[in-house]
């Protein structure tokens with residue numbers, strides 16, 4: 001039996017892609033294998049580790065727990081979409097580099113996407129809120145302290161950038177900013 | 180591992196979803212996928228067809244009704260948790276939702292999906308039972324309302340017929356002067372609890388619901404039990420289970436501790452709630 005393929009359109013980091021996938025293709029695999037966007041990492045493949053976290057219509061979502069066919073016609077932002085238009089590092093990426101928020105880097109894409117959206121919704125988190133922001137992501141290397149520092153540093157960098165730097169997502173996915 | 184092959188339809192309406200389900204005995208509804216997709220990937224479930232309801236219009240509403248708050252099938256946990264109406268009308272829903280997984284899972288998982296998934300380790304089924312809520316379903320035979328007490332048949336087994344789609348759930352409002360509380364103990368923040376309890380105190384009536392203690396969400400009536408005997412009275416009506424997460428003996432101890440805590444907290448909530456009403 002040959003498996004039925006579905007023609008879908010995925011909008012990733014603002015660019016539309018047409019692809020043909022079986023219904024069982026996970027969004028994480030569609031991004032990595034079909035689109036070659038290997039920034040999204042896959043650790044546990046059952047929702048626990050957070051390495052695969054992408055933004056689906058602006059909201060952090062496990063790419064390993066979404067079927068590509070379900071994500072069709074929605075806006076996806078991956079870690080590749082977090083850099084500035086000129087290719088330089090975005091504030092969260094910059095903060096991770098400055099604070100040594102990573103060692104092996106396997107978990108990092110999921111942290112970056114999660115914090116990017118977290119700071120959009122809460123631009124000046126308390127220390128406790130910064131910890132809570134990353135509580136759903138696992139890191140086996142750093143011990144988390146520098147990741148929490150990076151959240152706070154990224155908040156400062158965004159604020160220094162001013163309102164222009166606090167634009168929604170790179171794909172501009174119409175997410176309402178909370179006041 | 181990857182999921183086994185299955186067919187897929189994106190339903191445009193509840194009626195379309197119902198007829199797709201009716202046409203294939205191996206079909207399953209796909210809502211947020213936060214329970215179903217892991218089961219697919221681990222090949223613990225292998226449906227022949229997934230009926231995706233995510234694009235069905237009108238199912239994501241959270242609305243206040245005369246008797247309580249109605250949560251549509253596509254309202255994500257995060258939206259329900261964010262709702263001021265829910266917090267005001269039935270605070271127990273918000274208290275319990277804060278313990279459901281992590282924010283990222285709550286962004287996608289639906290509260291109604293969690294109710295019909297019928298996991299005894301989940302927070303919302305026992306909340307629905309304790310409050311005497313219900314689920315509205317639509318199938319080939321039409322619409323019906325299933326009371327929470329009739330919803331849970333066994334572990335991961337609800338009383339929905341194969342071709343029925345849950346369209347919404349009703350969480351009854353908190354009565355004036357009543358109080359609620361929720362607490363659970365988990366190994367790690369955001370994990371499923373080893374045991375959890377929700378209390379509803381209304382006048383003399385005291386009821387407590389338990390998750391992760393038995394293999395179905397269980398509610399126990401503790402009206403009239405003296406405070407220092409609450410835990411033992413609850414245990415007389417429960418059979419804590421052994422599993423890889425905790426022994427039955429340890430769970431029994433968690434029941435003692437949690438029961439005392441949630442009943443006390445619900446009493447003080449009732450007192451505060453009473454004062455608010457009086458103003």
Ligand SMILES: Cc1cc2nc3c(=O)[nH]c(=O)nc-3n(C[C@H](O)[C@H](O)[C@H](O)COP(=O)(O)OP(=O)(O)OC[C@H]3O[C@@H](n4cnc5c(N)ncnc54)[C@H](O)[C@@H]3O)c2cc1C
Nearest residue numbers: 047208210211212213214215280288289292293301302345
């Ligand atoms: C890492 C992780 C941690 C989690 N921790 C918790 C936790 O602590 N507490 C907790 O309660 N949950 C937890 N969950 C599960 C989460 O709450 C799910 O969102 C929820 O259980 C199911 O909702 P869903 O919309 O994702 O349903 P799905 O996964 O899409 O579906 C689950 C089941 O319900 C059926 N179904 C869903 N919606 C309908 C409907 N409208 N009509 C008929 N059938 C339907 C499906 O066919 C399937 O059998 C966790 C999940 C993950 C991945």
Ligand code: FES
Nearest residue numbers: 043044045050064
């Ligand atoms: S790979 Fe998706 S959460 Fe671990």
Ligand code: FES
Nearest residue numbers: 103105139140141
């Ligand atoms: S840096 Fe290695 S897992 Fe986080």
